Amino acid sequence: MDLVFSVFGLGRAGLPIAAYIASKGFKVFGIDVNKSIVDKVNSGVNPFPDEPGLSELVSRYGGDRLVASTSYKDASEANVYIIIVPLGLDEDNNPDFRFLEAATRDVGKVLKKGDLVVVETTVPPLTTENLVRSWLEEESGLVLGDFYLAHSPERIITGRVFEVLETYPKVVGGVDEASGEYAYRVYKMFIGDVHLVSSARVAEFTKLMEGIYRDVNIALANLFYMMTRELGIDFYEARTHANHHKHTHILLPSTGVGGHCIPVYPWFVIKEFMSRGREDLVRLLLESREINDGMVDYWARRILEVVGNGDDNDVKVCVKGLAFKPGVAILSGSRNVELVKRLLEMGLDVYVYDENLVPSDVEGLGFKWLDPSEADVVFDAFSLKIIDNRVRGSLGS
Amino acid sequence: MDLVFSVFGLGRAGLPIAAYIASKGFKVFGIDVNKSIVDKVNSGVNPFPDEPGLSELVSRYGGDRLVASTSYKDASEANVYIIIVPLGLDEDNNPDFRFLEAATRDVGKVLKKGDLVVVETTVPPLTTENLVRSWLEEESGLVLGDFYLAHSPERIITGRVFEVLETYPKVVGGVDEASGEYAYRVYKMFIGDVHLVSSARVAEFTKLMEGIYRDVNIALANLFYMMTRELGIDFYEARTHANHHKHTHILLPSTGVGGHCIPVYPWFVIKEFMSRGREDLVRLLLESREINDGMVDYWARRILEVVGNGDDNDVKVCVKGLAFKPGVAILSGSRNVELVKRLLEMGLDVYVYDENLVPSDVEGLGFKWLDPSEADVVFDAFSLKIIDNRVRGSLGS
Numbered sequence: 001m002d003l004v005f006s007v008f009g010l011g012r013a014g015l016p017i018a019a020y021i022a023s024k025g026f027k028v029f030g031i032d033v034n035k036s037i038v039d040k041v042n043s044g045v046n047p048f049p050d051e052p053g054l055s056e057l058v059s060r061y062g063g064d065r066l067v068a069s070t071s072y073k074d075a076s077e078a079n080v081y082i083i084i085v086p087l088g089l090d091e092d093n094n095p096d097f098r099f100l101e102a103a104t105r106d107v108g109k110v111l112k113k114g115d116l117v118v119v120e121t122t123v124p125p126l127t128t129e130n131l132v133r134s135w136l137e138e139e140s141g142l143v144l145g146d147f148y149l150a151h152s153p154e155r156i157i158t159g160r161v162f163e164v165l166e167t168y169p170k171v172v173g174g175v176d177e178a179s180g181e182y183a184y185r186v187y188k189m190f191i192g193d194v195h196l197v198s199s200a201r202v203a204e205f206t207k208l209m210e211g212i213y214r215d216v217n218i219a220l221a222n223l224f225y226m227m228t229r230e231l232g233i234d235f236y237e238a239r240t241h242a243n244h245h246k247h248t249h250i251l252l253p254s255t256g257v258g259g260h261c262i263p264v265y266p267w268f269v270i271k272e273f274m275s276r277g278r279e280d281l282v283r284l285l286l287e288s289r290e291i292n293d294g295m296v297d298y299w300a301r302r303i304l305e306v307v308g309n310g311d312d313n314d315v316k317v318c319v320k321g322l323a324f325k326p327g328v329a330i331l332s333g334s335r336n337v338e339l340v341k342r343l344l345e346m347g348l349d350v351y352v353y354d355e356n357l358v359p360s361d362v363e364g365l366g367f368k369w370l371d372p373s374e375a376d377v378v379f380d381a382f383s384l385k386i387i388d389n390r391v392r393g394s395l396g397s
Numbered sequence: 398m399d400l401v402f403s404v405f406g407l408g409r410a411g412l413p414i415a416a417y418i419a420s421k422g423f424k425v426f427g428i429d430v431n432k433s434i435v436d437k438v439n440s441g442v443n444p445f446p447d448e449p450g451l452s453e454l455v456s457r458y459g460g461d462r463l464v465a466s467t468s469y470k471d472a473s474e475a476n477v478y479i480i481i482v483p484l485g486l487d488e489d490n491n492p493d494f495r496f497l498e499a500a501t502r503d504v505g506k507v508l509k510k511g512d513l514v515v516v517e518t519t520v521p522p523l524t525t526e527n528l529v530r531s532w533l534e535e536e537s538g539l540v541l542g543d544f545y546l547a548h549s550p551e552r553i554i555t556g557r558v559f560e561v562l563e564t565y566p567k568v569v570g571g572v573d574e575a576s577g578e579y580a581y582r583v584y585k586m587f588i589g590d591v592h593l594v595s596s597a598r599v600a601e602f603t604k605l606m607e608g609i610y611r612d613v614n615i616a617l618a619n620l621f622y623m624m625t626r627e628l629g630i631d632f633y634e635a636r637t638h639a640n641h642h643k644h645t646h647i648l649l650p651s652t653g654v655g656g657h658c659i660p661v662y663p664w665f666v667i668k669e670f671m672s673r674g675r676e677d678l679v680r681l682l683l684e685s686r687e688i689n690d691g692m693v694d695y696w697a698r699r700i701l702e703v704v705g706n707g708d709d710n711d712v713k714v715c716v717k718g719l720a721f722k723p724g725v726a727i728l729s730g731s732r733n734v735e736l737v738k739r740l741l742e743m744g745l746d747v748y749v750y751d752e753n754l755v756p757s758d759v760e761g762l763g764f765k766w767l768d769p770s771e772a773d774v775v776f777d778a779f780s781l782k783i784i785d786n787r788v789r790g791s792l793g794s
Contacts, residue, residue: 209621248606
């Protein structure tokens with residue numbers, strides 16, 4: 001049987017995967033609620049032009065081998081359904097399943113005997129075998145066994161998506177043995193390095209562990225950074241030599257952890273174990289979240305100290321580097337945006353600059369744009385340097 | 398001027414370094430309060446026969462190029478003083494400076510103009526430039542500048558000491574510039590890969606960061622282990638695939654963190670920042686200590702569950718693996734010893750076994766020895782397997 005794919009969710013993770021599968025010779029139906037993205041893809045126009053390599057694939061396959069639509073009905077020819085929609089947090093840091101449920105129920109409506117559904121969205125533990133399975137069964141009238149269901153976590157790094165797809169191991173686990181084996185065979189057809197694990201829940205947790213490892217270790221790096229400053233030690237010097245030790249991997253400090261992945265996944269696990277009455281298992285994760293989220297306040301205080309050092313009462317402060325990480329143009333989930341808001345709340349005269357953005361990108365946030373050379377105090381949010389242009393040289397490090 | 402070394406502290410870290418320096422052609426005076434060690438060294442007998450490579454060096458140089466003594470006065474010919482004595486914790490987890498102070502004051506009594514003192518003992522932040530400097534100045538009547546003072550953290554791994562000395566970078570930092578530069582030149586004469594850092598405090602903190610990194614990451618591994626068990630996931634399978642990601646380094650779970658290094662160093666930093674009113678900077682470290690120390694209770698509960706599963710009222714439980722880590726014969730600081738004590742407190746009929754020990758090694762602890770094959774329930778403290786010999790196969794993982 002020929003494989004026909006559909007990808008539900010044409011965001012920054014889903015569209016590259018859809019285009020990548022198309023580039024391997026398969027027909028792919030891409031489904032998204034966003035009509036602008038769908039229209040662009042069908043016209044061969046890349047909606048995420050800052051993702052290297054994506055424009056080429058969308059222009060070659062968009063509207064041809066890769067057909068986008070806002071309606072799940074247009075995916076009914078597919079026999080492999082990949083779900084890769086956002087799963088974020090609500091205001092109480094509980095997982096917000098709305099997009100995943102809607103997309104999964106849509107898949108259920110066109111699901112046929114023998115079809116494979118793979119969840120690539122990073123999800124709370126056991127979501128694939130519990131919620132996703134029940135949504136699919138409810139909508140399709142089928143039962144597991146009629147269809148196959150697996151989890152395969154996307155490990156995408158925005159800005160390096162195709163490098164990851166080409167080189168990173170891809171983990172696949174089924175909610176039953178047949179699902180795992182079938183999903184493994186399907187993924188082998190377009191991904192080089194596929195690893196079958198014993199269950200969907202192992203595949204899910206593998207990804208959650210990666211995210212939590214990073215959040216905890218970034219928190220530790222932020223603590224080390226603040227400690228070394230208290231002790232009059234250069235953090236970067238100490239880190240370089242500590243990391244000589246081949247078993248030591250101290251990460252870099254920051255303004256916190258941004259984006260929609262690392263700061264979100266710990267909460268999936270925290271909430272799961274809180275609901276089981278096991279807060280003892282997640283206190284370290286909660287503390288790490290608190291440290292990382294608290295870095296915005298730390299840097300606001302540091303900047304205020306430098307501003308107060310001068311004798312000018314009207315100090316122009318510029319935050320240079322606004323995206324959630326260097327090299328991308330993504331503002332949502334950025335802790336640097338939060339920092340600017342904090343500085344504005346403190347009554348400072350704050351401006352922003354980011355070499356990957358243009359002034360109109362920040363208008364919606366109500367931020368003012370300024371070239372750093374025209375500011376009195378510049379905070380480089382990526383190098384963590386505070387530069388006081390009113391005096392020679394750089395303060396802080 | 399010819400260099401003549403002295404090493405204060407001929408323990409598991411100091412004696413290998415003393416022997417190593419002797420093997421590079423230098424005269425070394427080794428000073429220790431333990432007369433048995435001193436006598437053995439002078440007779441060419443290795444007091445730590447489980448340390449690979451050490452017997453050969455002690456037998457070749459002991460009593461000859463390496464002369465041991467219980468009196469600091471016998472080190473007065475030296476012009477380089479290396480201090481490498483234990484620095485542990487008191488009952489309130491405060492650093493216990495008694496040995497370091499005694500050794501340093503002894504060095505001070507024979508210190509001469511132009512001599513170099515290097516602290517290799519891992520110490521709380523700023524100890525070298527504050528306490529050690531003042532003890533030396535008080536006893537010698539000299540002031541810094543008359544003598545040189547530096548810190549160079551030992552990075553020894555028991556059981557692999559000479560591998561570390563040969564291959565690991567050695568960090569050296571002075572309390573002033575001249576001290577750093579002189580210590581660097583001296584260490585270059587017997588260590589291949591020496592790195593000069595800008596200060597003694599950087600050298601000190603480098604080592605503390607390594608230990609804290611490991612303690613926090615072992616705590617995280619222990620949490621992941623307990624979480625995966627709750628979720629019905631094989632920890633080792635999930636870890637293998639999470640660690641595929643080149644930026645993920647999830648460590649292994651355990652019965653806690655033993656020995657005299659990793660569980661101790663976090664307290665040096667915790668107490669330092671508590672005394673500065675900065676508990677906010679060390680909560681993650683405290684939580685990690687609590688998790689790792691709590692693993693003894695976790696495993697005691699797990700073992701009790703298995704014991705209670707059988708219908709035998711008189712169950713022989715054997716803890717296999719008693720040393721603080723696999724492959725060594727060191728019981729002090731072992732969490733496995735604590736585990737046995739906990740099981741005894743719970744009223745179980747507990748025995749012990751360790752392939753690197755003999756029954757008489759555990760008599761002082763009041764433990765009973767038993768071959769695991771004769772026990773009903775065996776807990777392998779290194780592989781974390783609980784084997785119920787009353788039924789076929791192994792429970793737990």
